Amino acid sequence: MSELHSLLTFPERPISQSYYLPKLQHFLKSGIPATYTLEQVAAFEREEKSECEGEECNADNSTSNTTPLHILARSLPLDIKNEELQVVMNMMNILFEYGAGWNFIDYEDKTVGDLILERNQSRESPLYKRLVEAGVSAELLLRKLNGGDVEFLDTDEPEDISSEEAIQMVSGGEKQEPVVSDDNDATAANQQVYLKTKLEYKNDALITKENKDGVMMDWETKIMEIASETLFPDLKATSSATVLNIGFGMGIIDTFIQAQKPFRHYICEAHPDVLAKMRKDGWYEKDNVIILEGRWQDTLNKLLDEGDVFFDGIYYDTFSEHYQDMLDLYDVVVGLIKPEGVFSFFNGLGADRSLCYDVYKEIVEIDVANYGMKCDYTKYSLDEQLPDWNDVKRSYFNCNYYYHPRITFV
Ligand SMILES: C[S@@+](CC[C@H](N)C(=O)[O-])C[C@H]1O[C@@H](n2cnc3c(N)ncnc32)[C@H](O)[C@@H]1O
Known part of the structure; x- marks a missing residue:
């Protein structure tokens, strides 16, 4: 451990400005990186x-990055006083000023956020919020630096949470697992590959045929039920509502929407196997259902151009898309939704890590505000719902709570 690291274990109590701040500043000013x-x-x-012993040094294969912020968070005294918390906050600020990263993963696979929460600080505590x-x-x-392209994390920093994980954080799910054998991540990263991938319906999931990766799983049923209610701003007048769902999957949310007997129920779906299943199950024959075959990027822009239909509720839950797609969708949503309408989506943004989930919760709020909209979240416990993930390659939702988004014009 370096002297910088030792200082951040808080060897002296109480934690005072006069003891800690000058020392921390001294180390950083003298050139020790805040990410050391x-x-x-x-x-x-x-x-x-090895040099001393004249041997060749064995490379370190560890992929973790236990940063000064991790050490500070891990060392937070459980009986910390308010005045001491203020000093720790100042220390965090100094570390950020010198370039500390927020999203590194330590030797125990933890973020700084995980560690702060472990030390009895809540999500509402100033340190976590900072x-x-x-x-x-x-x-x-x-x-901004990427010229508008959304990339959740820095791909130039191999030690960070990987960009592969980043893809999963920022898209409509969870359900982005590789399928095509010669390019393992192509299905997740590339819609054209996904749309050519064979799918299979199982009892409790829609999976990719070859690799058995989950596109949709029925543990999300409760989330879909809650979301379906959101799509009807006036629950007493559901029979006059016009609703749009983007991404049919297992039709869970569409079944809930149908139960409300809406006036018109639009479903936008791009995958041929899913469309075939919809045909087989009679969705094409339902009087109030209109199926928009193809990617929403094509079909919804057509609706927008025609200018005949406006929705009371729009829901978005696709697969193999990225947060950039959601940003593009906002442009379409504001043109298609009624002034009192509601937009919602399956919120798996960053849900593999609770810190990232909290960060993306705020980013959505900021982004929709640019359209004169606000995003209200309701938090639900998922303790009873989350599966054991045994049947899929890896878990895609690691938070035991869900932030359900309800987006409306201000
Ligand atoms: C996770 S599933 C939706 C699950 C659905 N919410 C439910 O309750 O069963 C995602 C669906 O979105 C479809 N999809 C993916 N990209 C799309 C796009 N660009 N336009 C339309 N549908 C898309 C997929 O084929 C898949 O059927």
């Missing part, structure tokens, strides 16, 4: 030892 990790210290020590704020700023800045 325990793993780098260990590698340096290994190299020195970390989320740093994440939001970093993501928005990154978007």
